[in-house]
Every structure is written in C-alpha cells, then in structure tokens.
Amino acid sequence: MxxxxxxxxxxxxxxxxxxxxxxxxxxxxxxxxxxxxxxxxxxxxxxxxxxxxxxxxxxxxxxxxxxxxxxxxxxxxxxxxxVGMIFQNFNLVNRSSVLRNVLAGRLREVPTWRTLLGLFPEEDVEEALSCLERVGIKEKADSRADELSGGQQQRVGIARALAQExxxxxxxxxxxxxxxxxxxxxxxxxxxxxxxxxxxxxxxxxxxxxxxxxxxxxxxxxxxxxxxxxxxxxxxxxxxxxxxxxxxxxxxxxxxxxxxxx
Ligand SMILES: Nc1ncnc2c1ncn2[C@@H]1O[C@H](COP(=O)(O)OP(=O)(O)O)[C@@H](O)[C@H]1O
Ligand SMILES: [Mg+2]
Missing domain, CATH: 3.40.50.300 (P-loop containing nucleotide triphosphate hydrolases)
Incomplete structure (x- = not known):
C-alpha cells in the first residue's frame, strides 16, 4: 500500500x-x-x-x-x-539531559507547568528510556546532551523521533x-x-x-x-x-x- x-x-x-x-x-x-x-x-x-x-x-x-x-x-x-524528523546537526537542547530531549518527542499532552517542573508522566519516562535502549544509549539518560559524542547525539535524535511513535x-x-x-x-x-x-x-x-x-x-x-x-x-x-x-x-x-x- x-x-x-x-x-x-x-x-x-x-x-x-x-x-x-x-x-x-x-x-x-x-x-x-x-x-x-x-x-x-x-x-x-x-x-x-x-x-x-x-x-x-x-x-x-x-x-x-x-x-x-x-x-x-x-x-x-x-x-x-x-512524522519524526532527524537532522544533520541533531537539533538537541544541549543544556538539557538526554532523557528530557527524548521526552520532548512525547510532549503532546503534557501541560507546560508540569514540564517546567520536570513532572513527566511515568509511562512517558518508561517509553523514552525504552527508545534510548533501542539505540544503545540508555545509560546516558541523565547526561547532558552536549557531553555526548556526535554519534551518541544522533542516537538521541533518533530516540526522540521514535518516542513520537x-x-x-x-x-x-x-x-x-x-x-x-x-x-x-x-x-x-x-x-x-x-x-x-x-x-x-x-x-x-x-x-x-x-x-x-x-x-x-x-x-x-x-x-x-x-x-x-x-x-x-x-x-x-x-x-x-x-x-x-x-x-x-x-x-x-x-x-x-x-x-x-x-
Ligand atoms: N528557504 C529557502 N528560501 C529560498 N531558497 C531556498 C530555501 N531553501 C532552499 N532553497 C533553495 O532551493 C534549492 C534546493 O535546496 P535544498 O532543498 O536545500 O537542496 P538539498 O537539500 O538537496 O541541498 C537550492 O537552490 C536552495 O538554494
Ligand atoms: Mg539539504
């Protein structure tokens, strides 16, 4: 089809x-x-x-x-x-954690005040972690995005797109x-x-x-x-x-x- x-x-x-x-x-x-x-x-x-x-x-x-x-x-x-997008320059929020960057792919329904306070729904966090696991960098979830190598940053980009389902x-x-x-x-x-x-x-x-x-x-x-x-x-x-x-x-x-x- x-x-x-x-x-x-x-x-x-x-x-x-x-x-x-x-x-x-x-x-x-x-x-x-x-x-x-x-x-x-x-x-x-x-x-x-x-x-x-x-x-x-x-x-x-x-x-x-x-x-x-x-x-x-x-x-x-x-x-x-x-539609998930993946970019040449990764387009991550450098000062944010890897996990938060991936959660950005799931932020459709969460009110802004919750995200500002870092109160993400448990199932979104689980899903984000499983997306990171699929690209082999789950252990980097708490690192700052800009501490990662280029290849790792692109994997965060892929995980963020996947988190969007x-x-x-x-x-x-x-x-x-x-x-x-x-x-x-x-x-x-x-x-x-x-x-x-x-x-x-x-x-x-x-x-x-x-x-x-x-x-x-x-x-x-x-x-x-x-x-x-x-x-x-x-x-x-x-x-x-x-x-x-x-x-x-x-x-x-x-x-x-x-x-x-x-
Ligand atoms: N926002 C834009 N405004 C005006 N011209 C653009 C814009 N984006 C791309 N172009 C022009 O459109 C053509 C195709 O660009 P692009 O789609 O970026 O090609 P590629 O990704 O294959 O390099 C190029 O001539 C480029 O200069
Ligand atoms: Mg191009």
Whole structure:
C-alpha cells in the first residue's frame, strides 16, 4: 500500500528558486528510501514538504490516502506528530539531559507547568528510556546532551523521533556531521528500526556508497526534478552520474575505516 504519493509536486521559494519541479513519487508503507542528489538538488525541500514545514506551490501530497496540502492548524499539528524528523546537526537542547530531549518527542499532552517542573508522566519516562535502549544509549539518560559524542547525539535524535511513535521517519543528512564508521553505525540503527517497526523511512544522503549499501529504494533528484525512483540494486554508477549530472568522484563516497566513536 502507498503511504506517500506526490503528484505534480512543485515548490517555488519566495525569490523564485524552483526547488522541486513536477515531482511524481510513490512510497510504499514500510519502505526504506534513500534520497540522493547534489547539494541544491531539492532533497531537504522534499523532506520539509512531506513534513509540511514547506507548503507545496503546485501539485498534491497524499499521506495514508489523505491530501495534506490544506490542513488547518489543528490537523497540521496532528499530522506532524505522525512524522519524526532527524537532522544533520541533531537539533538537541544541549543544556538539557538526554532523557528530557527524548521526552520532548512525547510532549503532546503534557501541560507546560508540569514540564517546567520536570513532572513527566511515568509511562512517558518508561517509553523514552525504552527508545534510548533501542539505540544503545540508555545509560546516558541523565547526561547532558552536549557531553555526548556526535554519534551518541544522533542516537538521541533518533530516540526522540521514535518516542513520537511516528508513522514516517524523515532523516535529513543524518550522518553528514559524523565520521565514516559512526555514519555506518547510525545508518544501521535507522535500517534496523525500519525492519523491526516497519516505519516508512526516508533518508537524504549524498554518499553513493551509503545509498547503495543501505537503500532498498533510491530516489534521485537533479535540480529539483525526479530523475530516478526504483530499487537501489538497479542504480549503477552510470545512473548516479545521470543523477549528479557529472562524473562520480572520490568525494561522493564515504568508505569506512577505523572504529565508530559509539
Ligand atoms: N528557504 C529557502 N528560501 C529560498 N531558497 C531556498 C530555501 N531553501 C532552499 N532553497 C533553495 O532551493 C534549492 C534546493 O535546496 P535544498 O532543498 O536545500 O537542496 P538539498 O537539500 O538537496 O541541498 C537550492 O537552490 C536552495 O538554494
Ligand atoms: Mg539539504
């Protein structure tokens, strides 16, 4: 069953940049999709549009069969609670504890005065701890977020998104700030969670070796246009060159070596 369907999707930013042009896209429920393309190709815009942080200029986006173009404020809030976001720079509250950062993923129903006093519902705390356990850093729950390594901080980001119990996970260059072994470790976490929970996952990347190793499906964007969607196994180097519009260079490959910092 399709979970995300884009038809004729276009995004033009104020100022006139056409970041997405007439994109037709189908993502099946439970898919693990890697979105590739050069810097500026529209990868972030695609994720931000699916999360409705950016409004489509043309076309439609359907999620779970429902058009999400014109949600009102309340519907938008509900919709966003179903979509977990993971960021390149983790977007943690550095001075807060790891646990509090993960609890932020669950703060839908808790009144502000309670959160200010640190009175979190027991079941939320349990759930947050179990999310941390799933990414292997439960013992860091009481540490300050900024005391953690980059790989650990990204795991907190993943745990926070999981605590939301999302239908869809969107990860925008989640390994771009990490060293190669840690990048692999984080990709493996995302893939494992996708396999265990069946959460549809889209990951933006620009390293072609990571895309081939972890992607089941690949979406290729070039200057805002969808130039490939299909199985990762069919994406040859020639196909990558078509997506990138130039020859593949060493900088397009991550390649591993050494030990992960987590
Ligand atoms: N908020 C914005 N306002 C104006 N232009 C933007 C904005 N965000 C991105 N762009 C432009 O849209 C194009 C696509 O950007 P982006 O989606 O960030 O690509 P990618 O993530 O693949 O690097 C680029 O030309 C970029 O400069
Ligand atoms: Mg980007």
């Amino acid at each position: 399709e979970i995300i369907e884009c038809e004729g999707l276009g995004v033009t930013y104020p100022g006139g940049v056409e970041a997405l042009k007439n994109v037709d896209l189908t993502i099946e429920d439970g898919d693990f999709v890697i979105v590739v393309g050069l810097s500026g190709a529209g990868k972030s815009t695609l994720l931000r549009t699916i999360n409705r942080l950016v409004e489509p200029t043309t076309g439609t986006i359907k999620v779970d069969g429902r058009v999400i173009n014109n949600l009102d404020k309340k519907e938008l809030k509900e919709y966003r609670s179903e 999302p239908k869809i996970l969107l990860a925008d260059e989640p390994v771009a700030s990490l060293d190669p072994p840690t990048s692999h470790a984080v990709m493996q976490d995302l893939k494992r969670i996708n396999e265990e929970d069946g959460i549809t996952t889209l990951v933006n990347l620009h390293f072609i070796d990571l895309a081939q190793e972890y992607g089941e499906k690949i979406i290729g964007l070039r200057e805002g246009e969808l130039v490939y969607q299909g199985p990762a196994s069919k994406v040859t180097e020639a196909k990558f060159e078509e997506i990138y519009g130039r020859s593949i260079t060493a900088d397009d490959q991550l390649t591993a070596g050494g030990e992960a910092d987590v």
